[in-house]
Amino acid sequence: CGNGTKCDQWSPCCSEHGFCGKDYQFCGLACQPQGSYGENSCLKPPQCDSTTYTFNDPSRLVNRESFKGDYRKVDWAVTGKYEVKNGELIIRMPKGSGGGRITSTRYVNYGKITVVMKVARSAGVVSSFITMSDVKDELDWEWVGGEPQIAQTNYYSKGHIIYTHGTKVPIGSDASVDFHEYTIDWSPGRVVWLIDGKIVRTLTKADVEKAGENEFPDTASRIEIGLWDGGIGAVGTKEWAGGSIDWSKAPEGGFSVIVKSVKVECTGPPT
Secondary structure (H helix, E strand, O other): OEOOEOOOOOOOEEOOOOOEEOOHHHHOOOOOHHHOOOOOOOOOOOOOOOEEEOOOOHHHEEEHHHOOOOOOOOOEEEEOEEEEEOOEEEEEEEOOOOEEEEEEOOOEOOEEEEEEEEOOOOOOEEEEEEEEEOOOOEEEEEEEOOOOOEEEEEEEEOOEOOOOOOEEEEOOOOOOOOOEEEEEEEEOOEEEEEEOOEEEEEEEHHHHHHOOOOOOOOOOEEEEEEEEEHHHOOHHHHHHHOOOOOHHHOHHHEEEEEEEEEEEEEOOOOO
16 A cells, blocks of 8 residues: 555555554554545544653553554554663664664654664664654654764655755764764744754755745654664665675674653644
8 A cells, every 4th residue: 555555445544564454553653644545544643742751661662563552551662672771772773683663652743852862883774863754754863873973864745755855964972972962843834953952953944945845844743763774775775874784893793772761842733
């Protein structure tokens, strides 16, 4: 499903990965309305909650396949390997796994999101903190492991890929060694990216429209944090990520992102 193909009425919901079904794994988190049978086939996203998420209670995270929609008891659905240690979340990417991530069980419909984290270090490894909507509006923080002192910002609207929207910004230290605060401050008229409270990029809807584009993210979105293997992607992605990963240099057989906290300040209407 998706890309112009819709699900039928017996399996009405189009999942994140383009398969039709009727239970929560299809109709809940990341259900794609464009590929689903009807406009109301996907369940309504849970509303934003202004809070600071920490990782002292491991029961607030569950594997993605086990999450059945109880967002009052579960804050994060996890894809891949992870560990909670000393109040910090370690998202792991063992060799051959392709990556790992956490996905918020609530959606943000405009707000300020601040993540305190360390990223992975190695050419080919991409660490990320993004917002992603069910119609593929996206706001990005990304780090290419071969350049751990540089962060990259980007945005996409409705899944439309434009390669000129990204920017690189200096962090001030090695982001794989030091914790930093990374913020996405998103409102109907503009997006601001900040590092440790300092503005490093501002995008306004007016600027986007002046450029003749209708490319401003404006739909309720999940928060996703993790890492992935850019070295196994398409040629352009592999080149951007720094080439193939040298797994012989992987600490403990893999790479990881460490997350200390996620602060969400909701500013938009309930999702």
